[in-house]
Amino acid sequence: MAKLSAIQLCSVPDVEKNLSQIDALLAGLEKDPEHIVLLPECCLFFGGRDSQQLELAQNSIDSGQNYLVDALAELAAKHSVYLVAGTIPKLDINGEKFLNRSYVFSPQGQILSHYDKIHLFDVAVQDSEKNYLESKYTQAGQSITAVNLPFANLGLTVCYDLRFPELYRALTKQGVDIITVPAAFTQVTGKAHWQPLLQARAIENQCFILAAGQQGCHANGRETWGHSMIITPWGEIKACLAEGEGSITLDVDVESINSIRQAMPVNTHNRFKTELIK
Numbered sequence: 001m002a003k004l005s006a007i008q009l010c011s012v013p014d015v016e017k018n019l020s021q022i023d024a025l026l027a028g029l030e031k032d033p034e035h036i037v038l039l040p041e042c043c044l045f046f047g048g049r050d051s052q053q054l055e056l057a058q059n060s061i062d063s064g065q066n067y068l069v070d071a072l073a074e075l076a077a078k079h080s081v082y083l084v085a086g087t088i089p090k091l092d093i094n095g096e097k098f099l100n101r102s103y104v105f106s107p108q109g110q111i112l113s114h115y116d117k118i119h120l121f122d123v124a125v126q127d128s129e130k131n132y133l134e135s136k137y138t139q140a141g142q143s144i145t146a147v148n149l150p151f152a153n154l155g156l157t158v159c160y161d162l163r164f165p166e167l168y169r170a171l172t173k174q175g176v177d178i179i180t181v182p183a184a185f186t187q188v189t190g191k192a193h194w195q196p197l198l199q200a201r202a203i204e205n206q207c208f209i210l211a212a213g214q215q216g217c218h219a220n221g222r223e224t225w226g227h228s229m230i231i232t233p234w235g236e237i238k239a240c241l242a243e244g245e246g247s248i249t250l251d252v253d254v255e256s257i258n259s260i261r262q263a264m265p266v267n268t269h270n271r272f273k274t275e276l277i278k
Contacts, residue, residue: 002151003035004178004208005081005249006228008241010216011040013048015056019071025247026079033107034151036082038212040228041100041159041184043086044068047218054137057089057098066090069103069111077109082149086182086212087117087158097139102156102182104147112149115156116141119164127188127223134160146174152254155207159183162197165204172205172267177254181211190225195237203235206261208252215243233260 007025011018022039029037045056060068068088076083083105089098100117118141120134144167147154155171155178162181171179179201185194190213202209208231215226230239230250239248261267 001034001251002178002254003030003032003249003251004210004230005029005035005037005247006210006212006230006239006241007037007039007247008213008215008226008228009040009043009046009245010218010224011043011046011214013045013052013219015044015068015071018044018046019075021245023075023078025245026075026081029079029081029247029249031080033080035080035107036084036149036152036154036178036180036210037079038084038180038182038210039086040212040214041087041182042214043182044072044088046184046214047220047222049220050134050137053089054098057091058095060089061091072103073105073109073111076105076107080107082107082112084154084156084180084182084210090116092139097137099139099141100134100158102158102180104154104156113145113147113156115145115158116143117158117161118142118144118167119160121160125186125188127186132186144170144174146171146176152177155179157181159185162201163193165201168201168205172207176205176207177257178208178210178252179205181209182213183211184214185225187223187225190227194225194227195229198229198231199235199237202231202233204266206233206257206264206266208233208254208257215241215245233257
């Protein structure tokens, strides 16, 4: 049995305060050698100007070391968990934009892999902010990431990626059992679409979905939806934290996926893989 946990935050534009809150919430989780813990998108800095994310990426590098990465690695080792650290800004190769990067750390604090958010949130939303232009400061990622852990295969996505089922299908073809969704969904879009999209991705791909969100009213007035969830391959919501900061945890039998996929082999039945795509 693997243990899955999602931590929900209302992050502020202060790295040290966010690290302290994450540390406290990790300390409250049960100890287990096969424990995956997911943090939300922008876990170490949120609620400021978008340009501040770029500044943070530029200023986080000291003598070749990224102190944001180091701090999260230390937390993974301190609490002995597989930590999927939501996202933090990582300066791109040109130094003009940042990659919205999700890291996977081992219980020893080693970087196992990372994923750069592919789909950027350039949309109009009927909330206080009205328009979002993530691509102004963010460089889109170019490749998918699947991570083979000793007890499960993990697929990585971020927030707006949730609206693109092709990404999830591609991860399923890589043999993933669990897909993580760190997010900062707006209150408007979250209320309308968050839960049905998460359930659809779980059902379509017959995998566990582990989703952790930002929740609350942030320093810049932006409101996020929260409702962190753990969903089974059958689409059942087994754990949910609607509001507030905290965590949810579920013990899952990863092997149960095999029986579900054997009983209903949708991947084998999918004609769009070959027959209808020329």
